[in-house]
Amino acid sequence: MPDMPPTFTGSGDDGTTGLLGEGRVPKHHPRIAASGDLDEASAALGLARALAQSQDARSTLTTIQRDLYALMAEVSSLPENAARFRTIDGGRVTWLEETIRRWEAQVAMPSGFILPGDSLGGAAAALARTIVRRAERDVADLTLSGDLENPELLRYLNRLSSLCFVLELLENQAAGVNSPSLARPSPS
Numbered sequence: 001m002p003d004m005p006p007t008f009t010g011s012g013d014d015g016t017t018g019l020l021g022e023g024r025v026p027k028h029h030p031r032i033a034a035s036g037d038l039d040e041a042s043a044a045l046g047l048a049r050a051l052a053q054s055q056d057a058r059s060t061l062t063t064i065q066r067d068l069y070a071l072m073a074e075v076s077s078l079p080e081n082a083a084r085f086r087t088i089d090g091g092r093v094t095w096l097e098e099t100i101r102r103w104e105a106q107v108a109m110p111s112g113f114i115l116p117g118d119s120l121g122g123a124a125a126a127l128a129r130t131i132v133r134r135a136e137r138d139v140a141d142l143t144l145s146g147d148l149e150n151p152e153l154l155r156y157l158n159r160l161s162s163l164c165f166v167l168e169l170l171e172n173q174a175a176g177v178n179s180p181s182l183a184r185p186s187p188s
Contacts (some may be wrong), residue, residue: 011020024077031147032136035076040162041135042068044128048167051121053174057167060099064160067092067103071153075139082149089158096159100166113183114168122180129164132157 042065049061073085116126136157142148172180 009172030138030142031075032146034135034142035072037131037135037138038068038072038075041128041131042072043163044124044131048121048124048128048171051124051171053121053171054168057170061167064096064163067156071156074150074153075142075148079147079149086150088150088152090152090155093152093159094153096156096163100159100163103163103166103170107166107173108178110169110180111186114128114180115183116168118172118177118180119175121175122168122177125168125171127165129161129168132161132164136161 017057045061045065049058049065052058066145067088070085070087074082074088077085117123124171136154139148139153139157143154169180
């Protein structure tokens with residue numbers, strides 16, 4: 001395992017940061033913004049993992065956080081180096097789809113949109129979902145502009161947001177919430 005770089009170098013004090021490979025870009029560059037959103041998504045998933053009731057969810061979220069680390073490396077690399085960091089492929093997307101299906105079989109799907117906050121773990125999963133969606137928008141921008149070549153990155157993030165929704169339902173159920181709060185209350 002490579003040694004961690006020093007905690008600070010001061011090289012970013014001029015408002016630039018390095019990409020994987022040679023070269024520096026402004027800290028507001030779209031690649032850096034996407035990488036930051038992916039990092040934030042991983043942190044939110046870490047909160048969801050810390051609050052998760054089931055070992056299956058905790059283990060799955062650990063794997064996803066590692067996938068996001070790899071995805072971040074590909075997004076943060078120069079186009080000529082991207083293939084070197086590519087680990088997200090169709091197999092990873094299929095794994096997410098299988099996990100979603102497995103978890104969906106364990107919960108009742110709500111009759112409409114739900115409000116986050118019925119349980120701590122569910123709220124953390126909902127927060128993670130919204131951050132994953134933001135990261136997905138940034139990765140979509142890079143992909144559609146031709147700056148990212150791997151279409152599986154977008155597919156992975158799209159499925160990940162769905163997984164976060166199902167995790168919210170699982171966590172609510174584990175906390176004893178069988179009828180989540182609907183965004184539009186049922187007529188009485």
